[in-house]
Amino acid sequence: MKKSIFSIALGAALSLSALPADACTRILYETGTKSYLVGRSMDWMVDTQTDLWAFPKGMARDGGVGQGSIKWTAKHGSVISAFFNVGTVDGMNDAGLVANVLYLVESDYGDAAASKKPKLSIGAWGQYALDNFGTVAEAVTALQKEPFVIVAPDLPGGHKAGAHLAIADASGDSAIFEYLGGKLVIHHGPQYTVMTNSPSYDQQLAINTYWNTVGGLQFLPGTARAADRFARISWNLNAAAKESDPRLATATTFSLIRAISVPLGIADPKQPNIASTVWRTVSDEQAKRYYFESAYNPAIFWVDLEKVLPAAGGKPMKLDLSGRPMLSGEVSDKFVAAEPFKFLSK
Template structure:
């Protein structure tokens, strides 16, 4: 399903103004000079969401974390993920090279889950469900379009409501964005959908971006940290960035893109409590199955090679504890320690 509206300048401005209190996460898909794909994202939040990295093996018995009536499944693929308050999976890559990123969307409306008659899943488990079950975007779109569950969105530990939209990308460059608007699932599926931010919903973001395509980005681009402006700037920068053939340079280019759109640590805006600083950034090299992580609290980058994690059925879940903001560099798979998996955000 794809919805598209053309907006005039006045409508674009109104949408941008209405977005002043949106979260500030950004996601993009970068094509390298060798036909590979790298996904980058920023996690922007009002406070440190106490993110840890986790490795989850294939063969894990799962449930949706929504109490009675929750959907259950067994993971087909192992994954490395970034948690959110250790009650939700918000980012990660599986061993098939599928990348999943969840970003805040204030307009999310999942409908009345209990009245739906469907199995239930916490929004905190939505991203993990995709990573556990699918190898490609097309496979995920086919399965999720049948709506095998209804999403429950509880309140986060920090008091904010858990509302978000999900993006998926695979090593072929395919991309899809899943949103619930007015209680209905809307799926935007195309390799063309290489950028996602927050509010407004994606069809309106596309319309705003279409207007700005008529403006030469070398002369002028919208400059605020608001979601609509970041969508435009990232779209322009992504198209302008050379497709690098050497992997280190391609990864460096992806980091330069996500840093260029990030929000300074500690930034606060009186009267706009949801304008948020960038807490961390991740880069996923889908072909190499390598997950890079950069904390805004640390001066260094580290990465995890999925092939070096024990993701075999029967292996124990493991955690890389980032609670003390350690300064890590290089390949970090050996630093994961066996740990009981966190429960998904309950009702």
């Protein structure tokens, strides 16, 4: 007998009791002029020591895991947020493609050691997408062929490096990539506007379908768990006004992602992966503007990609955020040349 959407949702919800509550939220917001912004929160147990980087097109890259690593040359320049300077977890390229890497405990990339495919560090997954593709359709066509196998060593602090990838482009197209049971699963289409964490994306959609029948004006789940955040932000995103003024559109995207954030200092000893929001980003895909907000500072700053990206073949540039400097406004002039970080390898 075919299961109803509600039985699937119930099973998924019950299974959450065996899973840690994970971190981070991503949304794709449509403006009144049919342009798009991507908002994202980074929730983690400690400060992620994030710096911003500007990488030029023409940059030679490899998968970061030594012998057998995949190699490529960047077709696009990008501005990114690094995670402990071992991985690209967020960013936008010069074509307006946005990549967001979020934690997913169920991730299973298969046996990399047994595979004959070129290897790619989990820390390089988002960067590979930004370097190589200008649209979601282009990325899906290439990545569904699985040109590499992902290697996922433990993260700094010993946490499992499980993650899924969301991408969006200036047309509003969107895709979610997950590796489950060693197999790549892709959800492709503009309807995929929200991503959080556990459970897997098909189960998140089923749970959210249930909450849609309840109605956000009646009741929405209120915890910091990933499935609850998925339901709340989905309803809020659909209810939010589609602003035509670029400033109001940016403000609306920030208001949505702030509303789903976890306050500083929130922790649950029974759910060790419930974590405070440590930073937020908004990527304006039409204006090619990348906004960054640290939860530790009461200010927003941004980078105009046309101003900051090095010329093709130029040196990478870094905005050092150690010490939590108080920044506001456009900050391209504060980037300095630096050797690029190495992707997570061991």
